[in-house]
Amino acid sequence: MIDVLIIGSGGAGLSAALAAKEAGASVLVVGKMYPTNSQTSMAQGGMNASLGNMGEDHISLHVQDTVKSAKGLCDEDMVRHMCADAPKTIAWLEKLGVPFSRINKEALQNDRDPNASLKTIAQRQLGGASAKRACYAQDYTGLKILHTLYDTCLKEGINFLDEHFLLNLIVPEDTVKGATFLDIRTGEVKQIDAKSVILATGGYAGIYHGFTTNMYGASGDGAAAVLRAGGAVSDMEFIQFHPTALKHSCILVSESARGEGGYLLNEAGDRFIDELKPRDEVARAIFSQIQAGQHVYLDVRHLGEEKLTELLPQEVELCKLHEHVDPAHELIPIKPVAHYSMGGIDVDYALEVNGIKGCFAAGECSNAKVHGANRLGGNSLLEITAFGRFAGENAYKHSIYASSKPADETQLQKDRREIASIFSKKSSISFYSYREKLGSLFYKKVGIIRENSRLQEALEEVISMQIAQKEMGITDKNKTNNQNLIEFLEFQNTLLLAPAIISAAIARDESRGAHYKVGFEEEDEDFKKHIVLQWKRDNQEGESTL
């Protein structure tokens, strides 16, 4: 039996795998795509660590900025843990060979200091930060970290099982014993037994289908599996909207564009907000402009062609390709869209899932209470590597004492029946049109500016979608490589999470960070708490099993 089963092969999963392996565990990493396809590849702006390479900075300032942005909803001990680990995590990545961008410091060339390498790492300022704190690799930071982690996993002989879709956790008596997967290629449902499990399945902002920077498949599969298995999720209402996505394609223009001096302009050519404010404030300011009938643009023309191709090569390409504008000479049309899920699987100080022993969660899928009501740019890449490793170590520790008696096949048989029934069911409604509907419903009614009456409407619509779901299914009946089936399972997961997000948003009668509610525009001390959701065990019977 494997010691540590890691589900999800993005930055968090790979970091966890390396740490667990280093600690001595046998490790298997399972993912629904190939590791390098993960959303981590999309991160552009940077990764925070108070190295102080470009002027004074301290861990305490990083903690302060993070806590301030979190608006009272983070756990300060967890934040301190993460920020204190940041320089060490960068040092670790440096030793693996991550090609960070550099500044020249001639004096260092003969430095014997064991950390001399770190001192030439360039840093840039992202929104809400009080110093130039984000380490980056041009604007391919996530890509280059992910690929270097992957190379290192190959070096360490880590085993991968790609194209396997997590269906359910196996949790007899509140302790995880493994999980069931659909082998996408063959269509078989399989059980994998393990002493510890780490969920690293990424976020759920993909629910805003058509209004998100996220990749296809950011459907919160891990969080949905935890809910079905009796574990808890929390802070689900906190969804971060990124201020600057390309207007038509929703592709992200990284915050570093503003960090490097880009301006936001309305049609009249006026600036209307300090661009370096935290994301929630900037996103709301832009959204208000758009609601007032304005078009909003990002202006980076003054940075000049040379600087743009040096610092933001990817953005320049994407603007030309998707908006037909050349940022060196034209304004970039933008709008704010869903970008990051602050909430997720509820975990404790060891990143163990609340309600499921032996199961850990790291990265965007988990709520380790470090982002609170509003995540700072550059803190997610930090979280996935620092806490990915922490989860790997803790999962190994758990596996030492965990029983190696495998679970029976109850869950496996149940899931086989469920998949078979999806195949045999006739589909009279296309779930694809509902995926679109759900996305725009969320953007309109569970979006940047919320209102109780509209949240209620959204909840009712979601419930009627859940009823209609019974008529939905797949039209592709081929057993192998059935992407239609995968997308249906993903849609079901988003539909399962939808009421959790909306109910939490309704319950939170205040405005805090990314959650802004009309009629309740102020922070309310009474709500300085996490909204934790868990299905009652006896309620579970009636619910769908997948």
Add this chain to the structure above:
Amino acid sequence: MNIKILRSETNTHQSYTLPAGEIPLLSALVYIKETQDATLTFSAGCRASVCGTCAVRVNGREELACSYKVKPGDIIEPLQYHPVLRDLKVDKSKAQETLRRGTTWLQQFQESPLSHEDEKRTEKQTDCILCDSCYSACPVFAVNPDFLGPFALTRAYRYTEDKREGNAKTIIDNIQNNGVWDCTLCGECTAVCPKNIDPKMDITMLRSTSLQYGHSDPSFAAQSFGTPDFGGGFGFDPNAGF
């Protein structure tokens, strides 16, 4: 507007009608799957040319579906030299195997504060998104499936050129067999790379580093001249010397 897509079940090009207008190929594929034919199978992720998932062949040339703008009459096919799993979806698991064989990772870290210029030396190579386009375009795979191939070699180059690498020789040693010398320097990989990486140049550089480490071109003895003739197909056996 009509485009044709090679379907694996029937092994024929199926025609699909799209609304007029300029859209990325990926949006067209999604549109077809959602509204016309849910069985059409392809892979995609980021829509932003960075996850490497969506490479296909359009009119015989490798393209990222998310960055290629569809034109009337386009013929869409899966990548070459990869087992087709279904329609446009291919098996890319060989990538992992070639990277493992090439030991394309930092072998041994040595302290070295890199400069901005050092960063630039491997910047392009580390832009690789592992999309497999170059593998699909490389003619060597038609005759030698064991070739390490362009992106693995580019990655090997990337680590050997890193000043933090304290043991470049190991990588160089590991890319001799079915590696640097089997490339025909035809430049197809360079021509198709969506990230403007130049694997051919990287391979040329690796050859000269190999010579520095005492390796030699194993096929050299078998050839009358240093440069093989590529005029009509292959002027030499890529496996020569093994």
